Amino acid sequence: MAPAVFVPAEPLVFDEAMVEYGHRIDDPEVGWFKSRLTADQLRETDTARAEEAGEILRRMGHDDEYEVFLSQYSPMRDPFLHELRVRLFRRDRYLKVAHANRGDPAKHKEFISTSVFEQRLLENWYPHTLRAAGMDWPADLRARAAAASSGEPHVSPVSREILTGxxxxxxxxxxxxxxxxxxxxxxxxxxxxxxxxxxxx
Structure with missing residues (x-):
């Protein structure tokens, strides 16, 4: 049995001293999350900026440029791209960690469930940009990951510092x-x- 590999602490993705206000968005399929944009603004921005945002992600959406990306597209300057990139990072990171923990069924399910949760949010709220960036999951991966996940509703920690009420x-x-x-x-x-x-x- 391969030794379990645990998720390390995530790198700092926000460097903000000011209080930010945003919105809680409920997704009946997967749970809820916070965003600086309203649900309508997310959908409208995804449609309007898909090609532009997709090109940026194809060019800079690699892990070795993650910190640079978050700095250049900060939550104040471009909340749409910032939050989207953090979700992609979490999806891909937890998929890798789930794969590394195949020998530990409980850990594997926990990590794959987090990855699937972020993928479902991406599909539901950023579908046009996800496809334009070429970063959507293929159907076979989507099916295998969903089958291995718990299927339980989640709460995303992305933008957790936002005050929503x-x-x-x-x-x-x-x-x-x-x-x-x-x-x-x-x-x-x-x-x-x-x-x-x-x-x-």
Missing amino acids: FTERQAQAVLGALLLVVALAAAYNLRQRRRNMPPPS
């Missing part, structure tokens, strides 16, 4: 916290001013 209760809590900070700062400032006042003559 801000409820009224959360807004009230944040506002209350800000007001408290302002009140405490004002009280502290008043005490400092009184302390520094000269004594009455």
Whole structure:
């Protein structure tokens, strides 16, 4: 039996200090994921930019240029291409790791399921660009991978740092916290001013 090979920590794909807001998109077939684009924007962009984005991926969509790609097509500059490239990377990486863990049925199923999940998202949300880039799975690989996967719904960690909702209760809590900070700062400032006042003559 070949020794199990485990997935190493994924390389840093985001270098952002600012808070980003986006959208949770539910896919009844596979689960849900986050994106900086709405569901309609994803579909429209995939149709409109398929040839252009496909050419970029054919030219720069190799693992040895992964970090360069993410830097050039950052989430702020081009969220569509950035998120798509990260999904392709995860799909291909977990497929390789699943193959390396054939001797461990549990690990193999876990990794192949992640790879299949990303492939299904690519098929459902980036179909035109996927074909234009020549990066879609052939039918036989799709069938074999699907048969080996768990078939259970997944949640994609891609763009996990995006905030997708801000409820009224959360807004009230944040506002209350800000007001408290302002009140405490004002009280502290008043005490400092009184302390520094000269004594009455």
